Amino acid sequence: VAPHARAASVWLDGIHRPLPSPNVLGIPLDPNSVEKGLLPTEDIERLAGAGLPDSPLADGDLSVGQVVRSCAGDAVFERLVDVLLGGVNAGRADDLSCEVMAPQLLAAARSPEGLLAALRSLHAQADPSAPVFNAHPSGMGHLVDTLVGRLGNRLRLHSPVTGLERNDAGWLVGTTGGVELADAVVLAVPAFVAADLLGPIQAEAAEHLAQVPYASVSLAAFAFQRNDLDVPGDQSGFLVPRDAGLFMTACSYAGSKWAHLGTGDRVLLRVSAGRNDDFRHAGMDDDTLQRALAGDLAVTLGVEAPPDAVRVSRWPRSLPQFAPGHADRMAAIDD
Ligand SMILES: Cc1cc2nc3c(=O)[nH]c(=O)nc-3n(C[C@H](O)[C@H](O)[C@H](O)COP(=O)(O)OP(=O)(O)OC[C@H]3O[C@@H](n4cnc5c(N)ncnc54)[C@H](O)[C@@H]3O)c2cc1C
Incomplete structure (x- = not known):
């Protein structure tokens, strides 16, 4: 599905300022x-x-x-x-x-x-109506679930790779569930995991990979009664600059952005916290985090009533920060 609402705003100078379009x-x-x-x-x-x-x-x-x-x-x-x-x-x-x-x-x-x-x-x-991204109506996890179902017992779950070793027969892939023999290995893991696995085999590549910094974020999905909060149906949400003095970094109006999430009586929001240099969220338990975010929603959206439901999700070391020269450093690894 393509996003329904595409316009967005920025919380600047204490107000919502629309992002210019186009x-x-x-x-x-x-x-x-x-x-x-x-x-x-x-x-x-x-x-x-x-x-x-x-x-x-x-x-x-x-x-x-x-x-x-x-x-x-x-x-x-x-x-x-x-x-x-x-x-x-x-x-x-x-x-x-x-x-x-x-x-x-x-x-x-x-x-x-x-x-x-x-x-x-x-x-x-460009085609002005072409969406810049799409999603699956059942959530992106549906793609993973379908893939897992199709791969069946060819897939090993809950057994992280702990070490790699090459011998005459191929690769010995050490996992928490035992050792697998493989013809080839594709590392589709975060750079810091790849660095650990490659360290004993290819120290220089491992060093490049270990240098990619990652930011951690925490997200909270809020459901409010529509009587307590209404958001514009033609807006997908707003972003918060780092110098705005708030804890939150962004808010998606999930039910406006995605038509299939627009339930009649509730307003769904997805609110983010955390940046590469703001770790406050990581030290908060879920209750403290959601209270801090709810406080920011009171400031930015004027909602004082408590939400009906909140779901917190944590994404530690999830967003790589690709510094200038990244492509060259990765090409050097391939060489
Ligand atoms: C909150 C959030 C929102 C995002 N929103 C968007 C969006 O709207 N659009 C978009 O395009 N992108 C978005 N992204 C970015 C997107 O999720 C990533 O770009 C994408 O997931 C990267 O895919 P990947 O396969 O390279 O790595 P990952 O998805 O990180 O997959 C790496 C996998 O390696 C596994 N792994 C780790 N260690 C081991 C080990 N030792 N052994 C075996 N497996 C291991 C992990 O479990 C994981 O499954 C978002 C990211 C976050 C955190």
Whole structure:
């Protein structure tokens, strides 16, 4: 299914400010769509231009911040792009690889026409109704469950790999459930797990992998009575910049974003906490976490009534922070 509501806002200056539309990763493509107060006048005027860099961009990978600050200005980066891209990755877009996280921006910024002009022409050719992502109506876990069912007893569950060893017959894969012999091994695990497994076999590759930092996040799904809280049906939610003084980082209006979750009498929200440099959530038990998030919902959505139900989920070390040069470091491992 494709998202029903696509518009979103940013919690800036203590109010919900709509994300300009159209935008590419937060970069407004039409200066007239920028609501008053969102950006300084000179930055809005700059958006009407080509988006040529302040000075020639260096070769190779750059951070998203270097590219956007240079071509569209600091305010566009800090109040929009970092909130969006840094937000979904629970990191800082000043420290994220543009080549990996936003290759379309790097290519556009390097084009002779300039970042903004190139993005505008790409947008003009794109289908405006095409969704940027899709989901499964039964939840993404349905894909995993189906795959598990199809693989049957070829799959070993609940037996993490603890070590790898190569001998003449192939690979000896040590697991908590015993040793398996394999012709080949594909490591589809987090980088820090791959680093541990590869350490004894390929120390240099392991060292590169161990350097990929990960952010941890915690999420809470809230169900409120519609009498206690209503959210706009045409909005998918809002993002919260790191300097907003709140604990939460984002809120999805799940029932507005996804038509199949829009139950009649309840409003469903998915609220996030945690960034690469904000670990407060990790030290909180579920009750404390949900109280802290409910406090932020009172500030941002004005809901004072208690929720009907809350479900907390933890995602420790789940979001890799790909620093500039990441693709080169991974290519070096392949070599
Ligand atoms: C809260 C949250 C929301 C997200 N939302 C989106 C979204 O809306 N859209 C989107 O595109 N992406 C989203 N992502 C990112 C997305 O989940 C990841 O990009 C994706 O899951 C990465 O897939 P992967 O297979 O590389 O790694 P993973 O999904 O992390 O899979 C790695 C697997 O390795 C297993 N493993 C670990 N150690 C071992 C071991 N020793 N032996 C055997 N197995 C092991 C783990 O159990 C896990 O199943 C989100 C991530 C988070 C945390």
